[in-house]
Amino acid sequence: MKISSLPEPIYKAACQFGLLELRTKFFYKKITDGVSSDIYYIKTENNKEFCIKRALRKLAVKEDWFAPINRSNFEAEYFKECKKIIPSSFPKLLGHDSKKYILALEWFKPEQYSLWKKKLLNNKINVNDATQVSKILNKKHAFFFNKKNYEKKFSNDKTFHDIRIEPYILFTSQSYPEYKNKFLQAADNLMLNKKTLIHGDFSPKNILTGRNSAVILDAETACWGDPAFDLAFCNNHIILKSFLNPKIKNKYINLSKQFITNYIDNLNWEEKDLFTKRFFQLLPLLILARVDGKSPVEYFTEKEKVITRSFALEILNKNQCNINNFISTWDKYVKK
Template identity: 35%
Template sequence: MPSETEIVEALKAAGYLAPDARPRLECLTGGVSSDVFRLDTPAGPVCVKRALARLRVAADWRAPVIRSQYEVEWLRTARRFAGAAVPEILFEDRSRNLFVMSFYDPQTHPVWKPELAAGRVDAGFAGQVGRMLATIHAGTAGSPEIAARFETTALFEDLRLAPFLRRCAEVHPALAHRLIPLADRTAAARIALVHGDVSPKNILHGPDGPVLLDAECAWYGDPAFDLAFCSAHLLLKCVWKPDHASAYLDAFYALQRAYLPGVAWESPADLDSRAAPLAAAILLARVDGKSPADYVRTPEDKGFVRDVAKRLVAEGTPAMAALAAVWKEALGTR
């Protein structure tokens, strides 16, 4: 963890802060792949972020810090289509892999994950997330210019496909014939701009709708991955907080209903059919990949997720609704 002085001096050297500035800097929690700070300036608080070469997980997981530049590009590009649902970039220093962006007060913009954990589950908000994603995907689909700026398949491989899908193929070799082709097909896609980490921990529950953060996995590829990733997280919450399982499932369905009508670049059914096996693989990866979900802790919960996800991967799922139906049925027999 860099010292506060180091970050402040870097911002002074880059020209963002005056040489004699003495700003207050506060380290924010939750950074697995980056150092994140609140910086109080005369104009108000801002957020400073710097990418880490080694991610803060139990496994030895490293990724090039150049991903910081692509995160900035994703934020700038997505903001053209999603507006205030994406933070504004205020400053960037590529030589130090750090940037400054909008800061959101936790009192008005709580993180969606603890809101869900507390049982404050708003299906309408999940629908807003779905519409936001569809808007970004539709706005960027089929753009050679945007695709050329996000030649990041190698990074996406390092951050998502290898630690999630390919890792699970190593842990469960009997499923490798499903998981490896799925990873290969996903890696080969060039359809729209993908965020790659659409998780409730990266979404703020703002008064005017969602705000999407942390685009370090930015990639021009298969938008089905974003839908699958967020959907898998909503299903996992059913295991974490079973008292709210029905509400989480409602949010899952609301996400699908809002997202799929916005799929204008291809058949919604085609995208749905790609999202379902990805969601199944992601569920498995949240217990047996390099970045397991921190809230699926007990042997019983891990065993449940593993068993149902293995079944979904092995049998295949034709659509997200079918996947959710299997998940709901399995929950009812716990």
């Protein structure tokens, strides 16, 4: 196995964490998924495997998009706290440099875990995945709900604003001036309904599915926030993929329905009607954001963008949206 040269800060951090030694031979590979961090997979000559990541000040997208670099410190705390609740569903923190914003994490073998995003794109739709993931999300939200000591620890509003509210809500509103008030109201609601610890980037690209458990990754946007955001953010990704694969739209619809209903059926820390209202007010805005925001999905043609916009705007125009009329509208727009 050849000796490879990592960027010096990454290499020094790995040595500081006791994961590498000066004479250790190792192989590394840069992981290119994602836009917010430099991430490396490392395997030593002794078959020790781990990943190590460093947050970027400027995110790797076309638009100018900056975020506080200390967000990796919140990510480290998120994994430490969440692993206490559901040990099998969060990676073990192997090292953390809070001044250089570098952390090392447990590596999950691809032969044992699959990235949920890839499964969804490759038509491998399994409702058990949705059940598993929604249970993790619900249990985590319930555990931290209204615990003020965690609210202070995860006061990460600046990152959430810069990575979520500004690029997804405020930036996208510029393309829809007639709906600007709805975008602004959604942004306000996210700040007014901070109730528990949220992930902030809870999406299939950050979720591994295994035989016995799902694993949640990449928590740089972790903060004290509105739990409706996590549920809407993740289901948005499922919805978008149905427009890419319309022949199996019913599988995506059933998957999302299972995810949403399983979560809400087990919601016991606030009124379900109020939560559901916030969820459906937010969801169409997030759909539009992945077409016209700072981080558009990479797999849509212009035709798919047009259809997706029309669907989101119809949902946005409904006086009251619920799971049934949402799904019937979704079904109407996804053409087989």
